[in-house]
Amino acid sequence: MSEEIEKIKGERKKWEEKVIKPSLDRFGLKESPNRFYCPADLENFDFLTDVGFPGQYPFTAGTYAVIPYRPALRGSMPGGSGLVRAATYSGYGTAEDTRDYYMQMQKLGQRGGPNLAFDLPSQCGYDSSNPMVRGEVGKTGVAVDTLRDFEIIYEPFQGDLNLDRIASNYTINAPANIILAMYFALAEKRGISFDKLRATPQNDILKEFVARGTYIFPPGPSMRMVRDSIVFITKYCPSMNINQLGGYHIRQAGATRAQDLAFSMANLIAYIKEGIRAGLDVDEFVPRFTVNSFGGSMEFFKEIAFQRAARRMWAKILKERFGAKKERTLLLRAGLHANMGNENCTVQRPLNNITRAVVGAIASALSGGMPIVYPPYDEALGLGWSMEASQLAQDGARILQYEAKLTEVLDPLAGSYHIESLTNEIESAAWDDLNKIEAMGGAVVAIENGYMQREIAKGAYERQKRIENGEDLIVGVNCFVGEDELEVMTTRLVPHPYDPEKREKAEEKQIQNLMVVNSIRDNHAVSKLLNDLRVKAKDENENLIPTFIECAKAYVTLQEMCDVLRDIFGEYQPIAL
Amino acid sequence: MSEKSKIRVLIAKPGLDGHDRGAKIIVLGLRDAGMETIYTGLRQTPEKIAQVAIQEDVDVIGLSCLSGAHKYLFPKVVELLKAKGKEDAMVIAGGIIPQNDISFLQEQGIARVFGPGTSIKEIADYIKQHIKKQ
Amino acid sequence: MHEMSSSMVTRLINEMLEGNILSLARLVTLIESEDEATPRIMKSINAHLGKAYRIGITGPIGAGKSTLVERLTSLLRGQEKTVGIICVDPTSPFTGGAVLGDRIRMQKHDLDDGVYIRSMATRGSLGGLPKTIHGVIKLLDAFGKEMVLIETIGVGQTEVDIMQSSDLVIVVLVPEAGDSIQAMKAGLMEIGDIFVVNKADRPGAEDTLNNIKAILKLNAERSNYDIPVVATEAVNNKGIKELYGQIAMKRQLLINNGQFAERRRKQRQSEFIETVINRITSDVINRLTTDAILSRYKEDVENGKLDPFTAANEVYKSIALNGKP
DSSP: OHHHHHHHHHHHHHHIIIIIHHHHHHHTOSSOSOOOOOGGGSTTOOIIIIIOOTTSTTOTTOSOSOOOOOOOOTTEEEOTTSOEEEESEEOOSSHHHHHHHHHHHHHTTOOOOOEEEBOHHHHTTOOTTOGGGTTTTTTSSBOOOSHHHHHHHTTTOOGGGSTTTSOEEEEOOTTHHHHHHHHHHHHHHTTOOGGGOOEEEOOOHHHIIIIIOOOOSOHHHHHHHHHHHHHHHHHHOTTOOOEEEOSHHHHHTTOOHHHHHHHHHHHHHHHHHHHHHTTOOHHHHGGGEEEOOOOOOSOHHHHHHHHHHHHHHHHHIIIIITOOOSHHHHOOOBSSOSOOOGGGOOSSSTTHHHHHHHHHHHHHHTTTSOOOOOSOGGGGGOSOOOHHHHHHHHHHHHIIIIISOTTSSSSTTTTOHHHHHHHHHHHHHHHHHHHHHHHHTSHHHHHHTTHHHHHHHHHHHHHHHHHHTTSSOOBTTTBSOSTTSOOOOOOOOOOOSSOHHHHHHHHHHHHHHHHHHHHHSOHHHHHHHHHHHHHHHHSTTOOOHHHHHHHHHTTOOHHHHHHHHHHHHOOOOOOOO | OOTTOOOEEEEEOBSSOOOOHHHHHHHHHHHHTTOEEEEOOSOBOHHHHHHHHHHTTOSEEEEEEOSSOHHHHHHHHHHHHHHTTOOSSEEEEEESOOHHHHHHHHHTTOOEEEOTTOOHHHHHHHHHHHSOOO | OOOOOHHHHHHHHHHHHTTOHHHHHHHHHHHHTTOTTHHHHHHHHGGGOSOOEEEEEEEOTTSOHHHHHHHHHHHHHHTTOOEEEEEEEOOOTTTSOEEEOGGGGGGGGTTOTTEEEEEEEOTTOSSSSOTTHHHHHHHHHHHTOSEEEEEEEOOTTHHHHHHHHOSEEEEEEOSSTTHHHHHHHTTHHHHOSEEEEOSTTSTTHHHHHHHHHHHHHHOTTTTTSOOOEEEOBGGGTBSHHHHHHHHHHHHHHHHHTTHHHHHHHHHHHHHHHHHHHHHHHHHHHHHHHHSHHHHHHHHHHHTTSSOHHHHHHHHHHIIIIISOO
């Protein structure tokens, strides 16, 4: 085998001298703008160890072996096995506004469960009436203060769309256990047993400290809450997922590709350790971990290689480091795969973003994902996706699947000298970064001492500099601009699923609603429950979720519960740059 | 402006919005443009921003918000600065701010709103050209 | 940065002395920019100086100084003492700019009128402190701050700078390998009145504490003094009361043994000599360019016609014998 490689190396040298050099001379170039990969770039390749078959360790070729894709209904995203999961990320204003929105969507034929976006006060553990959050209520999502809001949001979900028939998604992190408690309380009220519930909370607090900013408590106590969720869900909710991890936000915040993978793995390891520390077996709970997605970029081949490296690395960590015994534990279950990277959407010449999103979708299809064209081209305009953009995105995915037939072959680039060597490179770089973090003591330490935050800020700044000095080219932004270039625009029909008037009035209405709830509930019981919470929170070994459920049932507010915890856990103090 | 003085800029994120990539880029970028940038991080209330601006005697206050709460928060900062007598600082803004809101913000005292994709150089040049000289 | 009229400066000083924070901040900027009004300002506030107790807090990056300062401030405020804090960060030698991010750790005190926090960049000063910091500290003193905390990184000639501007120096270290050695190299072992091992919950804390005590004993001159070494976990609010206790004791000790007064005397002396030197230096340099005869000497040296020692001698004779200072 190595004799052959030596021969090829020899031939390559000859080629470089006989063919490349004269061309370079002819064009006056020092270095060639093109590369070529051959077996010599992939010396110790072993198909079974490095790639394997889809759906089998090390999963380089794909998480699943059989993927029956089905066309998605308008306004929804296809799930991992082609089943329609939760609906589009949605929610705004008051609970009533969001309920009305879902009723509207159901009239249009949507059958999915709520994929809830929460407003920032809710994500940060504040009530809508808190003067500190003025201006923020109901803006980035729905305002949830008490169980009452959940009851209202779920009004359209009854009968054959009840909690046990639909999947709910919550993009909630720091107060995830409290929001889940409201969900559980609602289920109890409706007589639905927890083992029938299907939901996925994002519940990925570590990335909040470094990339997304909706944290409440310091890392230590936050991990205790993660432990609570791992234990509770594993024990009582066999159909629920525990979290939705992933480097998506980390990469969007500025991390490099290798750091995206490394920091995600470091966080994953930290979460796994919590579950193990609580006495669980990895095979019991890790199968319920899901991945939101990893970050993306326009570098087509690198993102393909990235997805393969990610699956392999995840599987290796779980098998070799944590001794997982079941195949199911090794699966990297992701909703979205390779993509162009949200932050690469340009505001200039927005239609170019279609081209970019399609590139991302092709990368996804070629690396074990679905050909999801994301995001719609007007993402950067910041005013909601227009109907045209949404339709174009959906048709894009359909064209890639049914006309280009990209999903017929799994991991079609397997064995390519280029892709395999790139996959190795990316995995190796990620291991280097991961080992740095592990040497520090793990993700929590790397966050407490600001390492991750600083690296991400550095990455963001370096990228900005490269864009500004033209090292990184973005078409229509820092190159190919000028009078002879057309600005292709199109009119947009934004359907305003969200009534802007309702959104403006939401804060006032919600404050009123909250006042009513506070006056109707049994405030004596509320005090007792909060005291109970205080006592239990002080005991590290107590799982607080049952207490949260009792509090939720008594209409204790989100902030009231969080304030008790703030007292005992403290609040996260951010790091200087 | 004397040779020995520097332009001092406060970069602040009012409200709960946690996306600070842009703000951090500006902080580092303005440093490399020769300015002293004070970054106070996330979750700044308008009251805190005004107080820091006064103590640090900044020439420029840059507000960043991507959550849509800018129409309340940004004018509040300007109002507090006026009330406390600090009117010599220029207030600029960035983030996700719809075109339609820009004239409203300018009426409320925001000198300039920089959209996504603005280069550091543009912001640095704007600051250098427009800070008040008494 | 702003062209200030004499009457405006007077107004600022009067307002500052009455407790106006805006005016204080403005004056700090003027001092920091070495504005020509500086001597006037310093003269006007001179009578109001002396009450502030100045504590310098130094140590390597990552030692947790900012958090420690924040915790100490909470304690001081609990005792109703007013506090001024100056946080120092390095100016980039390439761009002249700086990121001043220390106060993010102290935001608890942002809205407390009893606390004034100011961030300063080193602005080309070779040591750990900007050269204008003495003037800024004096402003805080005149403003009425009872305690002034100066936080800085222990690099360069920090030890010289910080001794020049504080009554007490606290050196903060962390239990990581080599920290105490680095501190020794930086000369920090010579200047600390109190040593703190922060993040004392980390492994190696005990060893670091013992190492420091041993090194202090080795220093013959100082081994007679009681130099306390305190363990803290600033983030967990542990050891702060003990540290404050040591500060209070040390303060009293230094007053009792005359060190407090002696240091201040030396500082005033240094400041005087430095001010005189700066005054003369800037004047001479100016004259070397503007004075017809003197600038010729300069040119001749630059062209290699005359050696610098002969030229300097002539210049000195000319200025010392003929010119006004």
